[in-house]
Amino acid sequence: MQSFFIVAILGLGFLITFQIAKASEYVAVLRGIEKARKQTNKVNAFMLLAFLVIGLIGVFYCNERLKGKILGEAASDHGVLIDRMLYITIALTGIVFFITQIALFWFAFKYQESDKRKAYYYPHNNKLELIWTVIPAIALTILVGFGLFYWFKITGREPKDAMIVEVTGKQFGWEFRYPGKDGVLGKKYYRNIAPDKNNSLGQIWEDPYNHDDIWVEQEMHLVVNRPVKLIIGSKDVIHDVGLAHFRMKMDAVPGTPTTMWFTPKFTTKQMIEKTGKANFTYELSCDQMCGKGHYSMRGVVIVETQEEFDAWLAGKKPQYLVANPDEDPAAVKKDTTIGSVPGGTAKPQMKMSN
Ligand SMILES: [Cu+2]
Numbered sequence: 001m002q003s004f005f006i007v008a009i010l011g012l013g014f015l016i017t018f019q020i021a022k023a024s025e026y027v028a029v030l031r032g033i034e035k036a037r038k039q040t041n042k043v044n045a046f047m048l049l050a051f052l053v054i055g056l057i058g059v060f061y062c063n064e065r066l067k068g069k070i071l072g073e074a075a076s077d078h079g080v081l082i083d084r085m086l087y088i089t090i091a092l093t094g095i096v097f098f099i100t101q102i103a104l105f106w107f108a109f110k111y112q113e114s115d116k117r118k119a120y121y122y123p124h125n126n127k128l129e130l131i132w133t134v135i136p137a138i139a140l141t142i143l144v145g146f147g148l149f150y151w152f153k154i155t156g157r158e159p160k161d162a163m164i165v166e167v168t169g170k171q172f173g174w175e176f177r178y179p180g181k182d183g184v185l186g187k188k189y190y191r192n193i194a195p196d197k198n199n200s201l202g203q204i205w206e207d208p209y210n211h212d213d214i215w216v217e218q219e220m221h222l223v224v225n226r227p228v229k230l231i232i233g234s235k236d237v238i239h240d241v242g243l244a245h246f247r248m249k250m251d252a253v254p255g256t257p258t259t260m261w262f263t264p265k266f267t268t269k270q271m272i273e274k275t276g277k278a279n280f281t282y283e284l285s286c287d288q289m290c291g292k293g294h295y296s297m298r299g300v301v302i303v304e305t306q307e308e309f310d311a312w313l314a315g316k317k318p319q320y321l322v323a324n325p326d327e328d329p330a331a332v333k334k335d336t337t338i339g340s341v342p343g344g345t346a347k348p349q350m351k352m353s354n
Helices: 002-031 033-069 077-110 126-155 208-212 268-275 306-314 319-323 329-337
Strands: 163-170 173-178 214-217 219-223 228-234 239-243 248-252 258-262 282-286 299-304
Touching: 002 033, 033 077, 077 126, 077 258, 126 258, 163 219, 163 239, 163 248, 173 219, 208 319, 214 219, 214 319, 219 306, 228 239, 228 248, 248 258, 268 299, 299 306
Parallel strands: 163 228, 219 299
Antiparallel strands: 163 173, 173 214, 228 258, 239 248, 239 282, 282 299
């Protein structure tokens, strides 16, 4: 029904435009074509100037209205650079925008048809062509150069003291993995994915590097002023790790890990004070349309001090022990005290096959 109305309205609009054009044609014939054309030109010239003035007022008004509603200060060191790049781009393109738009509409008004002058025929000028090709080319090369420089920095090698977090997108949510004490993420294999067996990422339990990996959902913890490298992947379709407060984003592609690193500048608590919003949270959004639940892929990022982070991580059990409770030294120890395990070994027994 809705689409019928849209088609009907479009048809009606077309009909009205057609009729107006036809009517003005008749008027032109009645009044004399020349006189009518001159009058139309005058009206057009005035309307173009009015469009310029109203348009510029609109630009100013929108800017004033939305000033305080943007994200605020960037919360990562790379974010500061990205913001600077955007402001330089906006300043440069803004200057060009105002010069070209004012010239365009002002010329249309100033040089409207007049009996007092004749149009000057000026078909070509090599020097002018060169100037307005070379200057924008240089300006754009510099802007693209900035972008490439930051891109290589963000996706390049992380500092030595960086922590590593693996981020995996899925329809519809986020999973995070921390490498544990050994600092290395264990290997995965997609055929091992079995959420019902506490192995949502498909970790290979035979790989000892997996034995201390911590797995969490929906909430990523980071340390303030400590670089973090995200190793990003997906279990199904393409998602995108969007960290607007940090001005970071990167596609999560199944089968092809992507990376980026940055350093959070403020803890969540500091941001609550800075913004004056008691419910402030750093948000992780999916920035890629990935299906009907796309809107619900909201993850939370908590930035805290190293001590708070260590305390949080210490409270988490490695996923290996969640999936293989028999290997849990705590459980074995408990059993030993009641004397049910012969030999009373408190060491975890690692299953190492092929
Ligand atoms: Cu998504």
